[in-house]
Amino acid sequence: MKTEQNCLYAAVQMVEITEETSDQRLDNFLITKLKGVPKSHIYRIVRKGEVRVNKGRVDVKYRLQSGDLVRIPPVRVNVVDDIIFVPKNLKQSLEQDILFEDDVLMVLNKPAGYAVHGGSGLNTAVIESLRQLRPDAHFLELVHRLDRDTSGCLIIAKKRSALRTLHELFRGDGIKKSYLALLSGVWEKKSMTVNAPLLKQTGQSGERMVIVSQEGKSSATFFKAIKSLPDATWVEASPQTGRTHQIRVHAAWLGHPIIGDDRYGDFEVNRGFKKRGIKRLFLHAFRLEFQHPVSGKPLTITAPIPADMQVWFDDKK
Structure with a gap:
């Protein structure tokens, strides 16, 4: 507050x-x-x-x-007074769910349900809460972003020099990102790359939307089926470009939107799965592969699957 x-x-x-x-x-x-x-x-x-x-x-x-x-x-x-309220579960996550940390960077296992930064009326967000919990840290900055309901690997720079280097890696092909997503319906293909240009738009109510359009920027996502459920499919999604909402829009364009996606998904499908316990976007940034910005050492960082997703991945529902 x-x-x-x-x-x-x-x-x-x-x-x-x-x-x-x-x-x-x-x-x-x-x-x-x-x-x-x-x-x-x-x-x-x-x-x-x-x-x-x-x-x-x-x-x-x-x-x-x-x-x-x-x-x-x-x-x-x-x-x-810059003291802000940090919810108990977010505080616990920021203190305990650190996947990697050294003098120049850290990688968090971001919990679903929290924006990575404040704004638009949001006071509780990951980076502001992290700064609150670490008042002696001179520099803490987001290297990239994840949507509020997306969980998983999130990189924080602890030095500006590391931030610059990591930004360069993100602008090129120096960081390999892999996501786990539950798509609606049975996806019969084993794997494919979606090459569909994406264009940002603003909806009538002011919300940000992204559509597939030849007027948009080139975008590519590799999808690989991992496990089939009776009415859904687990896939690994690896974006080759870094467009806003890329995986979500490409999945919807395939005809198999991510379950729980209230912006690009199917309302009736989401309502049915909500009754069965899925109350959020089932998208998890589970692996990052990149070179350390200082040592150049290859890093592979994996974020454990959240409990609410793990139940469905184990097919116990």
Whole structure:
């Protein structure tokens, strides 16, 4: 919970960018430095030229370089209590479900039901909760994202240099991702690659949607059947590209949407499985393979299947 206490005027700050703070956008840097200042005000002082980099005006999208000197003008800062509420089960997960950790990164087994970051009215999220639980950590940043109802491997960078390297791996083909998904219906193929371009759209109510469209970006997902149930199929899904909602949209395009998907799935199918106990999207990021950003050592990290999915994987329902 955040509560306003009082206000103060910060003095002019002259901040030299170091290697650890370089290669981030100016607006993100200012948001971090000026906690309590509305984003709209930050954008305004940049636009008016009150923020200077090396004595010159720059755009909010400017990427800071090591050695840059940033002038931050006096601004009105709302001093707030940054203590947020971390639910017991999320706290337990962030403390106990760490799959890998060293000095530069950690990999969490993210629980389903929690957004990876706050926003849109969300106060409880993984990265904010992790920072709350580790107040002495100087740097904790998401390397990538998972949907709220998707569980599994989530990488957190503990140093900016590691964040940059891992971002480069994600932009290329340096990270192999494998998901476990329960698709509706019996999928008769053993394996196939879906090559279907994806286009982002905004629905009438403002929700973000992704559709298959020739106007979209090239997208490819490899699906491999693992186990068949009477009316569903477990598959391993390996995205070859990193588009928003890629696996979910490609599965729906195949005619076998992921069970529990309330955006791209089948309403009647979901309702039937909900009565049988499936109350969320059955998608789990169960394996990551990549080279360590510092040592270059190959890493293969696997996240155990959550209990609610394991019951169905064991076919005991």
